[in-house]
Amino acid sequence: EAGVAQSPRYKIIEKRQSVAFWCNPISGHATLYWYQQILGQGPKLLIQFQNNGVVDDSQLPKDRFSAERLKGVDSTLKIQPAKLEDSAVYLCASSPWAEPTNEKLFFGSGTQLSVL
Amino acid sequence: AQSVTQLDSQVPVFEEAPVELRCNYSSSVSVYLFWYVQYPNQGLQLLLKYLSGSTLVKGINGFEAEFNKSQTSFHLRKPSVHISDTAEYFCAVSLLSSNTGKLIFGQGTTLQVKP
Numbered sequence: 001e002a003g004v005a006q007s008p009r010y011k012i013i014e015k016r017q018s019v020a021f022w023c024n025p026i027s028g029h030a031t032l033y034w035y036q037q038i039l040g041q042g043p044k045l046l047i048q049f050q051n052n053g054v055v056d057d058s059q060l061p062k063d064r065f066s067a068e069r070l071k072g073v074d075s076t077l078k079i080q081p082a083k084l085e086d087s088a089v090y091l092c093a094s095s096p097w098a099e100p101t102n103e104k105l106f107f108g109s110g111t112q113l114s115v116l
Numbered sequence: 117a118q119s120v121t122q123l124d125s126q127v128p129v130f131e132e133a134p135v136e137l138r139c140n141y142s143s144s145v146s147v148y149l150f151w152y153v154q155y156p157n158q159g160l161q162l163l164l165k166y167l168s169g170s171t172l173v174k175g176i177n178g179f180e181a182e183f184n185k186s187q188t189s190f191h192l193r194k195p196s197v198h199i200s201d202t203a204e205y206f207c208a209v210s211l212l213s214s215n216t217g218k219l220i221f222g223q224g225t226t227l228q229v230k231p
Binding site: 109 | 223
């Protein structure tokens, strides 16, 4: 079974530029999460999708961050414009369904963003 | 609101020595508890979790954790560590009543195993 795929693996941009990250979840997984992991901190949920609908985006900085999952499969997270404090690893995770035991939750390897 | 505190940011230990990574949580509602490991340049991998039942939970790679409700703790232990255990370890909680699966993570503990 293929895992959660993310690209690119690394990205370096200058502040005020835009950037996009891509996530391909495990086949058949309806629930998709984007977490932000700043150096020295634990991952923080940015947005959760159930199929192509947003379940929770309460911690997404909507003035600069956007995310979509148009066909309920792949997802894209965008930052425009980027700030220095956006430097972090962006983790994508997927699960067949959303439930608190997270029995079948899997994480991708992440995209490491450096904003200079 | 829920929060997770990992009491040590770094834990250096010699190979074959025992180790304990400490985790405390705060929540007004019941939670499930998790430990994840992150090896360099990799995603998070589940080590173990406590859902209910026995408070001593065994996970992969020889790790175990004990849930202590009165102290709201979920400390991770291993009796003898290997060089390959060098990694970042995260404690996390999710809400029993939640239908979202959202995880709230601690700040992480870097385990450095020395030869």
